[in-house]
Amino acid sequence: MKIITCYKLVPEEQDIAINADGNLDISKAAPKINPFDLCAVETGVQLKGLIDDCSITAMSVGGKALTNPKARKDVLSRGPDDLTVVIDDKFEQLLPHQTARILMAAAQKTGFDLIICGDGSSDLYAQQVGLQLGELLGVANINAVSKIISAEPGKLIVERALDNEVEVLELVLPAVISVSADINEPTIPSMKTILAAAKKPVTVLSAADLDLSDITELVELVSVIAPKQKTRQNIVIEGDDEQQIAQFAEHLRKALK
Amino acid sequence: MSKLSNIWVFSDIASRLPEIIAAGVALGEKVSAFVIGTEADINRAYSFGATHVYCLGDKDSQKITEDYSNTIAKVISSSTDTNTLMLLAANKRCKALASKLGVQLQAGVVNDVTEINIDNGICAKHMAYGGLAIAEEKINSPIAIMTLSSGVFEAQVADTNNTGEAVNVAFVEPKTPIKCIERRAKQGESVDLGKAKRVIGVGSGIGSKDNLQIASELSEIIGAELGCSRPIAETEKWMDRERYIGVSGVMLKPEIYLALGISGQIQHMVGALGSQTIFAVNKDKNAPIFQYVDYGIVGDINKVMPALINALKA
Numbered sequence: 001m002k003i004i005t006c007y008k009l010v011p012e013e014q015d016i017a018i019n020a021d022g023n024l025d026i027s028k029a030a031p032k033i034n035p036f037d038l039c040a041v042e043t044g045v046q047l048k049g050l051i052d053d054c055s056i057t058a059m060s061v062g063g064k065a066l067t068n069p070k071a072r073k074d075v076l077s078r079g080p081d082d083l084t085v086v087i088d089d090k091f092e093q094l095l096p097h098q099t100a101r102i103l104m105a106a107a108q109k110t111g112f113d114l115i116i117c118g119d120g121s122s123d124l125y126a127q128q129v130g131l132q133l134g135e136l137l138g139v140a141n142i143n144a145v146s147k148i149i150s151a152e153p154g155k156l157i158v159e160r161a162l163d164n165e166v167e168v169l170e171l172v173l174p175a176v177i178s179v180s181a182d183i184n185e186p187t188i189p190s191m192k193t194i195l196a197a198a199k200k201p202v203t204v205l206s207a208a209d210l211d212l213s214d215i216t217e218l219v220e221l222v223s224v225i226a227p228k229q230k231t232r233q234n235i236v237i238e239g240d241d242e243q244q245i246a247q248f249a250e251h252l253r254k255a256l257k
Numbered sequence: 258m259s260k261l262s263n264i265w266v267f268s269d270i271a272s273r274l275p276e277i278i279a280a281g282v283a284l285g286e287k288v289s290a291f292v293i294g295t296e297a298d299i300n301r302a303y304s305f306g307a308t309h310v311y312c313l314g315d316k317d318s319q320k321i322t323e324d325y326s327n328t329i330a331k332v333i334s335s336s337t338d339t340n341t342l343m344l345l346a347a348n349k350r351c352k353a354l355a356s357k358l359g360v361q362l363q364a365g366v367v368n369d370v371t372e373i374n375i376d377n378g379i380c381a382k383h384m385a386y387g388g389l390a391i392a393e394e395k396i397n398s399p400i401a402i403m404t405l406s407s408g409v410f411e412a413q414v415a416d417t418n419n420t421g422e423a424v425n426v427a428f429v430e431p432k433t434p435i436k437c438i439e440r441r442a443k444q445g446e447s448v449d450l451g452k453a454k455r456v457i458g459v460g461s462g463i464g465s466k467d468n469l470q471i472a473s474e475l476s477e478i479i480g481a482e483l484g485c486s487r488p489i490a491e492t493e494k495w496m497d498r499e500r501y502i503g504v505s506g507v508m509l510k511p512e513i514y515l516a517l518g519i520s521g522q523i524q525h526m527v528g529a530l531g532s533q534t535i536f537a538v539n540k541d542k543n544a545p546i547f548q549y550v551d552y553g554i555v556g557d558i559n560k561v562m563p564a565l566i567n568a569l570k571a
Contacts, residue, residue, distance in 0.1 A: 013387050013504045014487075014524055024390055035505070095394075097359065097366070122505055124385050124392060127368050131356035140433040141357075142323065144349040161443065163270070163348045167321065168439035175433075218365035222393040224385055232535065233551040238542060240556025242564070248536075248554040249568035255513050255534050255552075256455075256479055256569075 001054045001151070001173075004107055004115045005044040006130070007037035007075055008099075009065045010123045022225040031065040033075055036118030036179075038186040043179050044116050045079035045187075047151055056080040057110055061102045063092035076197035077189035083200065084110055088207040096124075097218050100132035105210035107137065114156065115176040119143055127178075134176030141176040142169060146183050260286050261375060265333060265343040266307070267291040267354070269322045271298070273346040275412035277405055278305045280344055282413065284375055287338075291329055292423065293322065299423045304415040312423040321437050322350055326357035327429040333362060339399055342379060347404035355402050365396035370403045387504030388527040448482060450500060450507040455481035455515075458502050458529065461488045462518020462539060462558060469495055471562050472517055478569050481515070486525045503528035518558050521546025538562070 011029035019025050033041075041058065048054045058080035060066055066085045076083055086106050094102070107115060115137075117130030127143065134141020147159035149168065156175055160167045161182070171177070189197075235251070237244050264285030268274040274290070281288035290307035292298050293316055302310050311332055313325050333343065343358065345351035347369045359366035371391075372382040379401045385392035450456060457476045463469060476483045483500065490501035502509055503525040514532035518539060519525060526549055529535065537546045542555040554561060 013389065014522075016386060016389055016524075018389065018523055022390075024386065100360075122387055125369070125383075125387075126366075127352050128356045128359070128366055131353055132360050132366075135357050135360035138432055140435055142321075142435060143353045143356075157438070162350055164443055166441050166443055167437055169321065170436040170438055172433060216363070216398075218359075218363065218396065218398045219367065220395050220397060222380065222395050224390045224392045226390050227530075229530065229549075232549060234547075234553075236542070236547050236550065236553040236555065238555045240554065240560050244554065245556065245561055245564040246568060248538075248552065248561070249565055251552040252479075252513075252515070252536055252565070253569065255536070 001047075001051050001113045001153070002111055003044045003047060003054060003056045004059050004110065004112045005037075005041045005056060005080060006059050006103060006115065006117045006133075007041065008034045008060060008121045009062060009071055010034045010121055013122060018226045022228075024224060024226065031068065031071060033071070034118060034121040034123075036120055036122070036181055038078070038118075039181055039183050040116045040118045040179050041075065041078045041080065042184045042186040043148065046184065047114075047148060048079070051151055058083045059085070059103065059106060059110075061086040061091055061099055061106065062094065063087065063089060072202055073194065073197045074189075076200045077194040078187070079193070081200065082202070084203045084205065086205045086207070086210065090207060093221065095219050095221060096126040096128035097132055098215050099129050100136055101215050102207075102210065102212060103129070103133050104136040105212055106205060107133070109205070109210065113173050114151075117176065117178045119178045119180050130176055130178030137174070137176065139174045139176060140171040142171065143178040145177045145179045259375075260284060261340060261342055263287040263289055263336070263338040263341045265289050265291065265341060266345070267329070267343070267351070268346040269293075269350050270346055270348065271301070273348075273407065274302065275305045275415070276407065276410045277344050277346060278302065278307055279413045280373070280405055280410040282306045283410060284342065284373065291325075291332075293325065300417075300420065301415070303419045303421045304417050306413050306419065308421075310421060310423040311426050313426050314428060318440060319437050321435050323353045323357060324431045324434050325428070326354055326361060327431045328426055329354075330358055330361040331429050332426055333358075333400065341399075342375075342401045342403065345402070345404045347406045351404050355404050359402050362400050362402070363398060364400040364402045365394075365398045366402045367394050367396065368404045369406050371406050371409055373403065388508055389504060389523065448499060450482050450484050450502065450509060453482040453509070453511050455479055455513045456484050456502075456509055456511045456532070457481045458484045458486065458514060458516045458519055458525075459489055459496070460486040460516065460519030460525070461493075462520065463489070464518065464558060466495055468558065468562070471566070475562060475566050475569075478566060479513075479515075481513070484509070486519050516546055517562065519546055520544045521549060
């Protein structure tokens with residue numbers, strides 16, 4: 001079975017600052033693999049353990065962050081056999097329908113039986129790429145997959161946890177699934193797998209290598225701005241002697257009523 | 258505000274339909290609802306304000322709702338209405354449906370929409386970067402598709418005088434149908450901090466696991482749920498991930514939030530800023546948390562917590 005696990009590089013959210021004008025400053029936030037996609041990679045690795053003759057290709061599309069050797073080694077140290085990245089200057093700020101379109105072209109080029117994506121990414125959290133990719137490829141596709149029950153040639157049985165119910169679904173392969181964050185706990189790479197990752201093959205494609213004639217801009221990103229803050233009382237008592245704590249407790253007591 | 262000629266609406270969960278129809282009434286001249294179900298479900302859609310109902314048939318246990326996407330897409334694409342919007346509930350199932358429809362109808366999709374503006378094209382806002390920011394997107398395709406967060410529009414009151422006939426729509430078999438082998442109710446509802454009226458948040462400044470016990474005692478006295486900052490859940494692992502407040506964690510909307518030993522990095526605060534009144538205890542008077550509070554006290558958690566328990570017990 002040929003598995004593709006897709007991932008996106010996103011800024012580390014703990015290092016994002018907010019400017020006075022509400023714009024986000026991501027200049028100090030290093031790119032990392034989207035946490036949801038780590039679960040997708042791990043799902044692929046676990047499946048490989050169950051299936052004879054199975055290979056995993058990690059795949060990503062985007063801008064120059066994907067040229068970073070450390071980020072490439074990071075994904076490969078988690079278990080995929082090889083990596084395919086599609087890099088182009090035009091791919092810096094892709095929206096989901098564009099990402100799906102480019103992944104479609106790349107997946108058609110490499111071939112696949114199963115594509116695994118995360119349910120969303122921690123930046124825009126659009127939650128569309130896996131589903132749109134599957135639909136564009138014309139294969140079975142579903143989101144919110146929380147467990148793989150069985151995989152055999154031509155058929156995959158999965159569990160899907162929805163808001164109020166759980167479904168057990170049978171998908172005919174080839175297929176695309178998007179997995180939820182609770183499907184597994186991604187393994188932390190060991191020094192051995194990190195060293196081995198450096199030797200794994202990487203294929204770099206450009207937009208010109210793929211048939212990408214017409215990507216319509218169905219949606220455009222107008223702005224990304226921090227929401228305005230509510231004004232607060234800002235009453236701060238300095239000191240913790242009995243009387244001061246009593247004063248604070250009194251404010252709390254009033255609010256509790 | 259001029260209205261769109263028609264709004265298509267769908268929700269797989271019946272309780273979400275009234276507010277989605279309400280959004281349709283606010284934004285469109287016509288509201289066309291897709292219904293999977295019985296005569297009662299059709300009547301219900303009319304009573305909440307749908308002007309047209311398209312019935313996709315009875316519920317079928319072997320079919321998943323997402324496999325109706327081809328059927329819905331066929332109705333929408335054969336309609337004469339142009340520049341229309343389709344609204345669905347923002348849950349996993351409707352998001353899957355939305356993305357499939359997006360490809361089939363070559364339509365732009367936005368999920369978890371918290372604000373819609375149709376004055377200058379069709380624009381939608383939704384949360385991004387785990388709550389640090391709001392993204393605004395403009396949809397350029399003739400058909401726009403959105404999943405709507407709950408609470409954005411107020412549900413209309415049902416009026417059983419509003420009735421009508423449904424148009425029956427024949428099922429269009431998808432190219433690669435997904436078979437549903439089993440369906441069961443989800444087990445064990447866990448804590449939902451996002452719905453709690455009172456929340457106490459615990460941060461690294463709490464100092465020890467024993468103090469966590471004291472914080473828990475305080476939370477019982479004031480009837481609050483206990484949450485935490487990221488280090489408590491991820492580094493210390495003293496509390497479950499589902500109790501962690503902030504970016505990529507829980508977003509709170511309580512009446513009262515009391516932060517104990519939390520420094521107040523923006524990554525935590527985005528989860529707490531929806532609180533009506535914010536209280537904080539921290540020993541460092543320069544901690545950023547004090548910029549966000551209504552009431553704060555600069556003091557030792559080991560002194561303040563027991564004193565608060567005594568004061569509030571009385």
